[in-house]
Amino acid sequence: MLLAHTAAALPEMLEQLRAWVEWESPSQEPERVRGLAREVAAAFESAGCRATFHPDALELTYPGTRDAVDAPILLLGHLDTVYPVGSLPAMPFRLGEGEEADRAYGPGVFDMKAGLVQALCALQALRHSPRTTSHSPITLLFVYDEEIGSPRSREQSEPVMREARAVLVLEPAAGAGGKLKIARKGTARYRLTAHGVAAHAGLDFALGASAIVELAHRVVEVAGWSAAERGVTVNAGLIAGGTAANVVAGQAHADIDARAWTAAEQHVLDSRFRSLVATDARVRLEVDGGISRPPMEVSPASDALRARAQNLAAGLGFTLGAMRVGGASDGNLAAALGRPTLDGLGAVGAGAHTADEHILIAHLAPRAALLAALLAEL
Numbered sequence: 001m002l003l004a005h006t007a008a009a010l011p012e013m014l015e016q017l018r019a020w021v022e023w024e025s026p027s028q029e030p031e032r033v034r035g036l037a038r039e040v041a042a043a044f045e046s047a048g049c050r051a052t053f054h055p056d057a058l059e060l061t062y063p064g065t066r067d068a069v070d071a072p073i074l075l076l077g078h079l080d081t082v083y084p085v086g087s088l089p090a091m092p093f094r095l096g097e098g099e100e101a102d103r104a105y106g107p108g109v110f111d112m113k114a115g116l117v118q119a120l121c122a123l124q125a126l127r128h129s130p131r132t133t134s135h136s137p138i139t140l141l142f143v144y145d146e147e148i149g150s151p152r153s154r155e156q157s158e159p160v161m162r163e164a165r166a167v168l169v170l171e172p173a174a175g176a177g178g179k180l181k182i183a184r185k186g187t188a189r190y191r192l193t194a195h196g197v198a199a200h201a202g203l204d205f206a207l208g209a210s211a212i213v214e215l216a217h218r219v220v221e222v223a224g225w226s227a228a229e230r231g232v233t234v235n236a237g238l239i240a241g242g243t244a245a246n247v248v249a250g251q252a253h254a255d256i257d258a259r260a261w262t263a264a265e266q267h268v269l270d271s272r273f274r275s276l277v278a279t280d281a282r283v284r285l286e287v288d289g290g291i292s293r294p295p296m297e298v299s300p301a302s303d304a305l306r307a308r309a310q311n312l313a314a315g316l317g318f319t320l321g322a323m324r325v326g327g328a329s330d331g332n333l334a335a336a337l338g339r340p341t342l343d344g345l346g347a348v349g350a351g352a353h354t355a356d357e358h359i360l361i362a363h364l365a366p367r368a369a370l371l372a373a374l375l376a377e378l
């Protein structure tokens with residue numbers, strides 16, 4: 001029943017997707033994202049939702065049909081993308097051809113505008129399905145800055161997350177089969193700066209204390225904290241410093257991304273960063289930054305949610321896998337607040353954040369039906 005509804009809505013879903021993809025919405029341009037929020041709000045309002053505009057997030061509420069004190073199910077997503085305005089001419093929204101006929105391309109199509117379209121379709125299916133006369137209230141929260149780590153929206157979204165009975169995240173599914181994301185690594189970002197003593201490399205070499213040499217030692221040290229078997233990664237992805245080849249470098253810095261599966265491991269890494277000691281006593285080390293998103297760890301409640309989703313998918317005729325992934329999302333924040341969280345309920349596709357970003361159209365209707373079934377059952 002739900003699947004029949006969402007399958008019939010496929011042409012509408014694709015048209016909605018085109019409109020939202022063609023509304024470019026990079027995180028760095030909040031006004032553009034707010035414009036998209038107004039468009040998205042209007043579509044959800046016509047599906048029976050009420051919209052509230054926070055400074056950096058759109059909140060939509062859909063009334064429940066059970067008793068009034070029932071806590072809401074939260075559908076979590078984001079409206080921003082990583083693509084700057086003006087990306088469309090090079091990568092327009094388009095449907096694939098030939099062997100790629102099942103694909104739809106465009107900036108943000110997979111991460112995660114198709115997820116928003118699926119959520120809209122799920123609500124419409126819920127509304128029109130007689131089987132789903134009883135369900136919890138539903139809150140949808142779409143933030144404007146997820147792709148840059150949700151620095152502004154976090155304090156607006158966390159209170160909404162805290163209210164929720166369960167959190168379903170509309171981020172892209174993992175892999176070609178569209179697996180759920182049941183755990184995500186926690187992320188941290190550090191800037192390690194070495195303050196040395198600049199000097200002329202020919203006249204006063206001995207007076208200098210090279211920030212670059214010091215930083216090189218420390219980068220090798222922190223890289224050694226990576227532990228593949230435990231999934232701990234420390235990546236110095238950007239390094240800069242010095243002024244010229246004939247000057248002993250007075251300053252250098254490295255930007256470092258560190259990830260781990262558990263909060264415990266994340267805190268161990270954090271204290272190691274803060275205890276770094278310079279080899280050359282004349283060089284001063286400075287560590288900025290810290291933990292940005294806690295890990296999304298599997299809990300008994302999230303595991304039960306995973307099993308429920310997999311059963312519902314089986315009932316709809318498809319196999320739903322599950323896996324752990326290294327990338328973080330706002331699902332990490334919800335899970336860290338103790339809310340049972342299931343991520344990767346959005347679109348199936350590939351190429352997120354690249355010119356090849358696309359979704360597989362055949363999965364749109366079944367995934368929307370799965371969302372509707374989850375909303376009806378939870």
Ligand SMILES: [Zn+2]
Nearest residue numbers: 111112171172
């Ligand atoms: Zn995303």
